[in-house]
Amino acid sequence: MGLIGMQEIMETVSMVEKQHLDIRTITMGISLRDCHDPNIKVQCQNIYNKIITTAKNLVKVGSDIEKEMGIPIVNKRISVTPIALLADAKTPEDCLEMARALDRAAAATGVNFIGGFSALVHKGYTKGDTALLASLPQALASTSRVCASVNVASTKAGINMDAVAEMGRIMKKAAELTKNQGSIACAKLVVFANVPEDNPFMAGSFHGIGEPECVINVGVSGPGVVKAALENVRGQDFGSVAETIKKTAFKITRMGQMVAQEASSRLGVPFGIVDLSLAPTPVVGDSVAHILEEMGLEKCGAHGTTAALALLNDAVKKGGVMATSYVGGLSGAFIPVSEDAGMISAVQAGALSLEKLEAMTCVCSVGLDMIVVPGDTPAATLSAIIADEAAIGMINNKTTAVRIIPAIGYKVGDMVEFGGLLGHGPVQAVNPFNNHEFVARGGRIPAPINSLRN
Amino acid sequence: MRAIITVVGKDKVGIIYQVTKVLAENQVNVLDISQTVMGEDMFTMAMWVDASKSSTDFQELISLLEELGKKIGVSIRLQREEIFDAMHKI
Incomplete structure (x- = not known):
């Protein structure tokens, strides 16, 4: 009968029950490019209608698959066309209206986040980008489910330092507007270099301009499973560590691929990509930091952490790539501080500094993520942090974010x-130390040369 | 539809009887069973079943077995076979 063995079955069951294996997100990408109207009220109605019609079965189908397969699907989400593309003939107030329409549509479809209140400004602003950025702090403060992202740099275009300067100011304003809730608006805003157009993970998800009308992208997770697998190879050399991670990543990703195809077929929407990511949650036993520590570090952030993360990130990709037909998004290990019990504990122990986190972003997916800094940090300092991170992405041909x-x-x-x-x-x-004059220069940092690499 | 039932928990008399009783009542056919007691008294069972002739909705079956598990103090999961195939077969 070609039956799977008892041992394999119990392995799968214990991955879910004991090691927090889950599908982190099924994200439906929806194009809003047919929603334009000269009248903003009509345009918002078009946006709302398109989303609730296209995604009406998303949450139900996600929940059905979750139950039948016995695999938790933590989030069902929606990403849309960057809203700046619908704002070229609109005002900042109109952009706010659109943000609120997105928020209502997210609530109506039952998703917890909707991404795509976004602009790509790595080379400069259009009228729509200007309007969207002007509305950003208020849009984030007055909605609960809308996520925003702004791409300020790319390897081919360089870094738009005017945008970098403005993002520092926007973050401060957004923080101020939500100061009674821990400045939570900033947790819904990502500043990117080399942003991917098919990322299913919030807050940086949007439905890129090269994407089809509608698409299903899936993000897998499972730091706990990798940690548990590594416990079996304690004391062995790095070859064994890499092999173990690859095999585990393969299994996790196969599950993601299967769920993605099932969701795609039940929803009648094409399958886009699986994002091969290790995304932690604050739950104990679901931490990327603990994987790094399992490799022999007393605390995440100790010297050796960057090398450990480089191995982890690479092995996850190598294992995952064979398990799915299409890979995309951010694919790699995430290191968000506030969402990872091990990272939080490492910061509290004084082991993990902002500077070490920056170094770690050179070798893993994404960047400085969910990091809380003092409220009196000047806008120029935030901008300078963004500039450093964008430079890492630009020079290394990778996605970075803040x-x-x-x-x-x-x-x-x-x-x-x-x-x-x-x-x-x-x-x-x-x-x-002060970086005001550096940020105030403005202009663009030119695109880097891609040969003579040192 | 083929599916897999797993039962894990403290061993006691009648676990298989109770599970198969629910399956029989709902026209679910058992294809194979593998069962062992690990350590002192940790009952572990995997059961391959065919639910295609069952008139009970699959999600309803999942709930029935979950409830039974709660009643007799073991964890019972019913999952579609695809998830195991995906993870363990190339």
């Missing part, structure tokens, strides 16, 4: 509570 929260009213050592998957973050110190 999702950093200047929590108004909090100082180093305080704990800020965001709730749910966003977790809670200890406030970390930033380098106190």
